[in-house]
Amino acid sequence: MNFPYHTLMVQGCTSDAGKSTVVAALCRLLARDGIRVVPFKPQNMALNSAVTADGGEIGRAQALQAVAAGLAPHTDMNPVLLKPSSDTGAQIIIHGRVAADMHAHDYHNYKPRAMAAVLESYQRLRAQYQVVLVEGAGSPAEVNLRARDIANMGFAEEVDCPVILVADIDKGGVFAHLIGTLACLSDSERARIAGFVINRFRGDASMLSDGLDWLERQTGKPVLAVLPYLQGLTLDAEDAVETTQQHGHFRIVVPRLPHISNHTDFDALRAHPDVDLVFARAGDALPPAELIILPGSKNTRSDLAFLRAQGWDAAISRHLRYGGKVIGICGGYQMLGAQIHDPDGLEGAAGSSTGLDLLAMETVLTGDKRLQNVAGHCTFAEAAVSGYEIHMGRSQGAALAKPAFLINGAAEGAISNDHQVLGSYLHGLFDHPEAQAALLDWAGMKQARAVDLAALREASIERIADACLPLYRALQAL
Structure with a gap:
């Protein structure tokens, strides 16, 4: 050797x-x-x-x-x-x-x-x-x-x-x-x-x-x-949020939450030549955008309170009134529901928080953590999707009857009846080129091309x- x-x-x-x-x-x-x-x-x-x-x-x-x-x-x-x-x-x-x-x-x-x-x-x-x-x-x-x-x-x-x-x-x-x-x-x-x-x-x-x-x-x-x-x-960042952004014509805003997790979910969007990806910081107003994505969180209820303290909940409501789209990933998905319950105090003080009430569902945080790599297809387009789940908690409610994805034949995530709000527990949603193009098309970027994140990483x-x-x-x- x-x-x-x-x-x-x-x-x-x-x-x-x-x-x-x-x-x-x-x-x-x-x-x-x-x-x-x-x-x-x-x-x-x-x-x-x-x-x-x-x-x-x-x-x-x-x-x-x-x-x-x-x-x-x-x-x-x-x-x-x-x-x-x-x-x-x-x-x-x-x-x-x-x-x-x-x-x-x-x-x-x-x-x-x-x-x-x-x-x-x-x-x-x-x-x-x-x-x-x-x-x-x-x-x-x-x-x-x-x-x-x-x-x-x-x-x-x-x-x-x-x-x-x-x-x-x-x-x-x-x-x-x-x-x-x-x-x-x-x-x-x-x-x-x-x-x-x-x-x-x-x-x-x-x-x-x-x-x-x-x-x-x-x-x-x-x-x-x-x-x-x-x-x-x-390259996948270990922790620090990379603020470098493209300046394409399609703006996507991600509220930068204090406990944001797996922001590598946005690497493919960061590399997309047609996307202007903006991480909104504390004190910033959410700028006009075609799509707002609520990211994963290690402390969902605390980050939800932070989001409200910034006035971003009102900005999200205004964004939807003007026809914009919203995606929630993992903790961000839980925020889209009516309630988040943490009866055992897993992420802080035990209690419940009122969600953004954009999807008819509630989430109960539980001690068991779901860890798995998954693959399936989108329900809103003919496109494959792959990703991974890392989350604590289970969501239930009428919204789940209209899933965003089918994973091994099982429903996953939710899409609102007006097709403006989509939530999912899957991290890496934009990594698969087919799913990325389908999600961008859903959000309003017609004939969206896709970036191959795996090829860029290699x-x-x-x-x-x-x-x-x-x-x-x-x-x-x-």
């Missing part, structure tokens, strides 16, 4: 330094060389998740990395997933299944059990694959999180693996980020840093040479690669792999 590591960890000086992208690129490069490689992230905190082949839930970044490695996503690739439901609490998912809802302090005490799950998954992957590429979380310089760490150096020390450290030069202060991160590490942690990667550089790399020489003298560590800033990539993986070839060669030479 022409790769010197059985396990290699990629850590970053900051969140969004490019760890996920570097791991995906290295997965593709190793797979190109016929090396059996698997991505692994011990602990992920994200509201974007994917359903795995074994019926569990992992972060979207690991699902993307699995695609880069030529694998089906599996829960062992991300054994601990934290899905924030408030500023201080999160749903804890272990091996793809909900284990508990915890306050941050309680989770800190739970970490030894979480580490046991991490090592169990790691050992299974280590036995099956030639290379395990590990992605850290946030930054190893977060000294307040060092005790019982399972996400960064705590894991690297436990399994005794080398680490490469990624810094984002586009943010500025790249040398301070690298030097400062090393200063926050223990001697043994610094010793396992194999080298640095400077990411998202624009311009002539020769202009960096003096700085790189200084960095190597100061640290005794090599700069393994300087990676370029790549525009126009279509092309982007190839681009980042090609850009990371210098890093791959440098690692091979170590």
Whole structure:
């Protein structure tokens, strides 16, 4: 095997330094060389998740990395997933299944059990694959999180693996980020840093040479690669909402809710040349649009209250009066009903909330989470649809007698009698080209063309792999 590591960890000086992208690129490069490689992230905190082949839930970044490695996503690739439901609490998912809802302090005490799950998954992957590429979380310089760490150096020390450290030069202060991160590490942690990667550089790399020489003298560590800033990539985001938008003629507005989840639902629309996709922020008025989409939410009742506080409920009513269309996805679908009940306080204080009353249905939140990949067809067009369900709760009511989709012959979602409102539990509605074109046509974009999201994603993986070839060669030479 022409790769010197059985396990290699990629850590970053900051969140969004490019760890996920570097791991995906290295997965593709190793797979190109016929090396059996698997991505692994011990602990992920994200509201974007994917359903795995074994019926569990992992972060979207690991699902993307699995695609880069030529694998089906599996829960062992991300054994601990934290899905924030408030500023201080999160749903804890272990091996793809909900284990508990915890306050941050309680989770800190739970970490030894979480580490046991991490090592169990790691050992299974280590036995099956030639290379395990590990992605850290946030930054190893977060000294307040060092005790019982399972996400960064705590894991690297436990399994005794080398680490490469990624810094984002586009943010500025790249040398301070690298030097400062090393200063926050223990001697043994610094010793396992194999080298640095400077990411998202624009311009002539020769202009960096003096700085790189200084960095190597100061640290005794090599700069393994300087990676370029790549525009126009279509890759699943781990968490942060990407606000880049097309400026086509067909405007779609998505209210940006505080607990928005799986906003990757909109990646295909973001890439569509005829769509002007706008994420409305707190304090913004909803602009005129052909279509409003209420996204998924990790705390549906709280986000519904936020939506009302912004005056967006009135804006949605006005939008419908003028003939606009509305789609609700997952939590957004639940908001379209008459009532949302949370009798057990699963997402906050127990109680009920009045919905937007645009579909004749009610939802009761329940402790069991539905996780599955599905396929079927649209009821309003001759078009196939595929997607995945990740939700707690069951909806009932007269609206469900007019479903939006048929999944294995079973009704799913709802369409209002006036055909202005559509709701569904399916994430990834716009990913399938046929369903995307049918939904856009339903919303008013006649003869809508479709964007093939899977093809765009594959092309982007190839681009980042090609850009990371210098890093791959440098690692091979170590």
